[in-house]
Amino acid sequence: MxxxxxxxxxxxxxxxxxxxxxxxxxxxxxxxxxxxxxxxxxxxxxxxxxxxxxxxxxxxxxxxxxxxxxxxxxxxxxxxxxxxxxxxxxxxxxxPIEPQLGLEVCAALRTAVPGTSYAVETMRGIELEPDFMERYQVPDAARRAPVEELFDGPALKLLARHEELAPQEFWDVAEEVTGGRLVITWSSSTTLLEISGPQVxxxxxxxxxxxxxxxxxxxxxxxxxxxxxxxxxxxxxxxxxxxxxxxxxxxxxxxxxxxxxxxxxxxxxxxxxxx
CATH class of the missing domain: 3.40.50.1000 (HAD superfamily/HAD-like)
Incomplete structure (x- = not known):
C-alpha cells in the first residue's frame, strides 16, 4: 500500500x-x-x-x-x-441536555453577553432562533422560534452564536457564566459555541x-x-x-x-x- x-x-x-x-x-x-x-x-x-x-x-x-x-x-x-x-x-x-438546565444556561449567557442567539440539535434535526445566522444550509422544515419554545425536550447539543465577539472571548465568558453545569467547546472558525450535557x-x-x-x-x-x-x-x-x-x-x-x-x-x- x-x-x-x-x-x-x-x-x-x-x-x-x-x-x-x-x-x-x-x-x-x-x-x-x-x-x-x-x-x-x-x-x-x-x-x-x-x-x-x-x-x-x-x-x-x-x-x-x-x-x-x-x-x-x-x-x-x-x-x-x-x-x-x-x-x-x-x-x-x-x-442529552435536559430542558430546564439548558434554558437556565441560555438565560444566564444571554444576560452576560447580549446579542447571543441559539439553536438546538435534537434527533429531529436543527431548530433555530430567528436571529441565529447558520453558515450551512438549513433544512426547509427547520423550525424557527425563541429558544424557550425550541427547548421543549432533551437536546443533543445547544449552539450559541455571537456575531461580534471572538471565539476564545465568547468561550471564556460562557465558561464563567455556566460554572461547569454544561460542557462548552468549539470547533468552528466563527464564533459558535457547542454546548453539551453535564460531563459529556x-x-x-x-x-x-x-x-x-x-x-x-x-x-x-x-x-x-x-x-x-x-x-x-x-x-x-x-x-x-x-x-x-x-x-x-x-x-x-x-x-x-x-x-x-x-x-x-x-x-x-x-x-x-x-x-
Missing part, C-alpha cells in the same frame, strides 16, 4: 481501536474522504480493528461519511451526545464505548484538530494533532500527523499497522 508512514517510537503496541475526528482531520477540505484513506480504513476493519468516527457533526451531516466506517459501524455524534450504530441505523446511547465530551463517551468492549485507554489511538478534540486526545493512550491543528491541540497531543488534505490519519495508521 503506497503512502505508508513509519510508526513513531511512542507507539509501544498495536492499538485495538482507532478514534478519529472528521472535519479538519479525516475529511479533506472539499468534504471528501480520499480513496487512499478509504482503503486504509477498510483494511483495518478487515483486521478487526474498529475505526470509530468521533465528531461534533450532528447526525444528518455525519451520515454523509458513514459508508467509510466499515462493518463495525459505530460513530460518536454531536461531541459525545449520541452513539450511533451505523449498521443497525439506530441510537445505542443518548446523553468526546472523551467521556468514547471511554464508555471502549469500556463495553474491554478496551483500555492505552489501547486507543486518536486523531483531532480543534478544541472539542482536546478531552479525547488527552484520554487516549496515543494521540495525534493534525499538522494544521489549533495550537492548543498540538500542545496536548503526543504526536503531529500530516495535514488532513495530505491523508494524515491514513498515512499514520498505515505506518502504525504496517499496512
Amino acid at each position: 503506497s503512502g505508508a508512514a513509519v510508526p513513531p517510537a511512542g507507539v509501544p503496541r498495536l492499538p485495538r481501536l482507532v478514534a478519529t475526528d472528521l472535519d479538519g482531520t479525516l475529511v479533506r477540505s472539499d468534504g471528501t474522504v480520499s480513496a487512499y484513506t478509504r482503503e486504509v480504513l477498510l483494511e483495518l476493519d478487515r483486521r478487526d480493528v474498529p475505526v470509530v468516527f468521533v465528531t461534533g457533526r450532528p447526525l444528518r451531516w455525519a451520515a454523509d461519511v458513514f459508508e467509510h466506517v466499515g462493518a463495525h459501524g459505530l460513530a460518536i455524534i454531536s461531541n459525545g451526545a449520541l452513539v450511533w450504530d451505523v449498521t443497525g441505523d439506530r441510537a445505542v446511547l443518548e446523553r 465530551t468526546k472523551a467521556s463517551t468514547l471511554e464508555l464505548l471502549c469500556a463495553e468492549r474491554g478496551i483500555a485507554a492505552d489501547e486507543v489511538i486518536a486523531f483531532g484538530d480543534m478544541p472539542n478534540d482536546l478531552p479525547m486526545l488527552g484520554w487516549a493512550g496515543t494521540s495525534y494533532a493534525m499538522a494544521d491543528a489549533h495550537p492548543t491541540v498540538t500542545e496536548v497531543a503526543d504526536h503531529v500527523a500530516p495535514g488532513h488534505d495530505d491523508d494524515g490519519v491514513a498515512r499514520v495508521l498505515a505506518g502504525v499497522f504496517d499496512l
